[in-house]
Amino acid sequence: MSDTAQQTGLAGASPAKPTRREIYEASVRRRSNRIALFSTLSVIVAIVLLIPLAPGWEAVQRSFFNGRVFAATFPGLAEAFLLNVMIFAWSAPLIALTGLAIALCRDARAPALFPLRMFGVAYTDIFRGLPVVLVIYIVGFGIPGLGLPRPWNSPYIWGTLALVLVYSAYVAEVIRSGIDSIHQSQRSAAASLGLSDGDTMRFVVLPQAIRNVVPANMNLFIALQKDVALLSFIGPVEIFRQAGVYKSLYANFTPYVGAALIFLALTVPATRYADYLMNKQNKQRS
Amino acid sequence: MNAKLSLRGVRKRFGDLEVCKGIDLDVAEGEMVCLIGSSGSGKSTLLRCMNLLEPIDDGEIWLDGVDIAEPGLDPQPIRQRIGIVFQSYNLFPHMSAVENVMLAPRRTKGLSRADLMPRISQLFEKFGLADRMQHFPDQLSGGQQQRVAIIRALAMEPEMMLFDEITSALDPELVGEVLDVLRELRQQGMTMVLATHEMGFARELADKVCFLDAGMILEQAPAEQLFSAPKEERTKAFLARVL
Ligand SMILES: Nc1ncnc2c1ncn2[C@@H]1O[C@H](COP(=O)(O)OP(=O)(O)O)[C@@H](O)[C@H]1O
Ligand SMILES: [Mg+2]
Numbered sequence A: 001m002s003d004t005a006q007q008t009g010l011a012g013a014s015p016a017k018p019t020r021r022e023i024y025e026a027s028v029r030r031r032s033n034r035i036a037l038f039s040t041l042s043v044i045v046a047i048v049l050l051i052p053l054a055p056g057w058e059a060v061q062r063s064f065f066n067g068r069v070f071a072a073t074f075p076g077l078a079e080a081f082l083l084n085v086m087i088f089a090w091s092a093p094l095i096a097l098t099g100l101a102i103a104l105c106r107d108a109r110a111p112a113l114f115p116l117r118m119f120g121v122a123y124t125d126i127f128r129g130l131p132v133v134l135v136i137y138i139v140g141f142g143i144p145g146l147g148l149p150r151p152w153n154s155p156y157i158w159g160t161l162a163l164v165l166v167y168s169a170y171v172a173e174v175i176r177s178g179i180d181s182i183h184q185s186q187r188s189a190a191a192s193l194g195l196s197d198g199d200t201m202r203f204v205v206l207p208q209a210i211r212n213v214v215p216a217n218m219n220l221f222i223a224l225q226k227d228v229a230l231l232s233f234i235g236p237v238e239i240f241r242q243a244g245v246y247k248s249l250y251a252n253f254t255p256y257v258g259a260a261l262i263f264l265a266l267t268v269p270a271t272r273y274a275d276y277l278m279n280k281q282n283k284q285r286s
Numbered sequence B: 001m002n003a004k005l006s007l008r009g010v011r012k013r014f015g016d017l018e019v020c021k022g023i024d025l026d027v028a029e030g031e032m033v034c035l036i037g038s039s040g041s042g043k044s045t046l047l048r049c050m051n052l053l054e055p056i057d058d059g060e061i062w063l064d065g066v067d068i069a070e071p072g073l074d075p076q077p078i079r080q081r082i083g084i085v086f087q088s089y090n091l092f093p094h095m096s097a098v099e100n101v102m103l104a105p106r107r108t109k110g111l112s113r114a115d116l117m118p119r120i121s122q123l124f125e126k127f128g129l130a131d132r133m134q135h136f137p138d139q140l141s142g143g144q145q146q147r148v149a150i151i152r153a154l155a156m157e158p159e160m161m162l163f164d165e166i167t168s169a170l171d172p173e174l175v176g177e178v179l180d181v182l183r184e185l186r187q188q189g190m191t192m193v194l195a196t197h198e199m200g201f202a203r204e205l206a207d208k209v210c211f212l213d214a215g216m217i218l219e220q221a222p223a224e225q226l227f228s229a230p231k232e233e234r235t236k237a238f239l240a241r242v243l
Helices: A002-013 A020-053 A057-064 A067-107 A111-129 A133-143 A154-180 A184-192 A197-212 A214-234 A239-250 A254-285 B043-050 B075-081 B095-110 B114-125 B142-154 B173-186 B199-205 B223-228 B233-242
Strands: B003-014 B017-028 B032-036 B058-063 B084-085 B160-164 B191-195 B208-213 B218-223
Touching: A020 A111, A020 B058, A020 B142, A057 B017, A067 A111, A067 A214, A067 A254, A067 B218, A111 A154, A111 B084, A111 B191, A133 A154, A133 A214, A133 B199, A154 A197, A154 B114, A184 A197, A184 A239, A184 B075, A184 B208, A197 A214, A214 B223, A239 A254, B003 B043, B003 B173, B003 B191, B017 B043, B017 B218, B032 B160, B032 B199, B043 B160, B043 B191, B043 B233, B058 B160, B075 B095, B084 B142, B095 B142, B114 B142, B142 B233, B173 B191, B199 B223, B208 B233, B218 B223
Parallel strands: B032 B191, B032 B208, B084 B160, B160 B191
Antiparallel strands: B003 B017, B003 B058, B208 B218
């Protein structure tokens, strides 16, 4: 507060002429940039020159990096990816809400709510303890197997439910860690004003807790975006399954590389952004 | 005896550590009582017991003739009647100053922002913060934050106020502005209990000063008397150290 005001005041007053220290730091920075550039270039050159020397390179290039197959299948893959995006788009809000509800169950303190708390504990233990793909199989094949009428036998519904079950358990744990990270003095201050426990949670603790765990939750949602591909095992023709179809059609693996590129185009920027948020928060805290 | 708040034999322990060892204290309507004593003597704990932030283990706390330490009593309405301000401000960092102040009256008294605005902007004005209402805590100096915390407690229109070393975290040049707020409240006749290290301030304004030592009130007397003619050896030693 007063410190930062002073610091910015100093920075504003710094002379236009660089100080001795600034000159020194600039020269160190230039030197490390040169070294980094040189070592990166050497590695790239080594890869580009050395890999094609491997005995199986030509075969690999034909079956994984085939330009003709790539061009023919990429639009179809991109279209199939829209289904991933849609499944993601309707499961993400459900996951956020369920995760929040489970986190609040686990935090319930009143004795009457003890069953809720037990439920919260059991829920997070079970769904964090199972491989996602197993839950997708059990829920995705098991429930429609009850002989439900259309549309209730759709693998979209039950596949999505499986993702919601698993991911909300993780989101609940992240939110709970956020709730735990709010200092006791905040609850004290709210209690001292005569706020109820519920209002204290809703207006004082949760808004801060959720803000603190935005980066961690973003990482979970990035993982979710990838795991949507697992639904292909129970039917929906999303990008991974579409790539499999093309692979059989062209007898070539290039469609998988195309699918990988499409995933990366989305997940890499999202991951960078989550890291950026995380760094920003760490800096604010220290 | 017509006390606003009376403590009788108040005991509080944390595990094996007994922090209040049978405290008796009377605070009359409109009176200002200061608690002094070295760090760890139990001043904060005593204040937190007074508005039921800490449940006491034994003893009675009478507020206007009602024992509020009765086990099983709902503490919420009592806390609304006794405001407390902490050393570390404890503002809600995700809310502007005015939202910090309005939250509790809105939620507990069902008042709308519009209902509250006239009275609350008056409070901000009175304490020199009229132009800071929309600022967030991290945009305010320590002294400003502490004044917002005081306004937040006052907005509940409490019958009495507790202050726990509210100037101890402040830079020396900011202490004065917060003490001025206390002077102002004193003039209005607010009943107050303060834990403080500001001996000059206690001497100037307190009706009564209590010296706490290891969880007991070793000596209590009118301010002038306690500072100029302390009876107990330990009080003398403490005053010699801090004055
Ligand atoms: N929540 C708590 N749990 C355990 N011990 C505590 C707690 N709060 C205070 N204490 C202990 O009680 C004693 C008195 O503390 P405190 O009331 O803060 O004294 P003061 O405000 O006079 O410095 C200290 O020894 C402190 O460590
Ligand atoms: Mg203290």
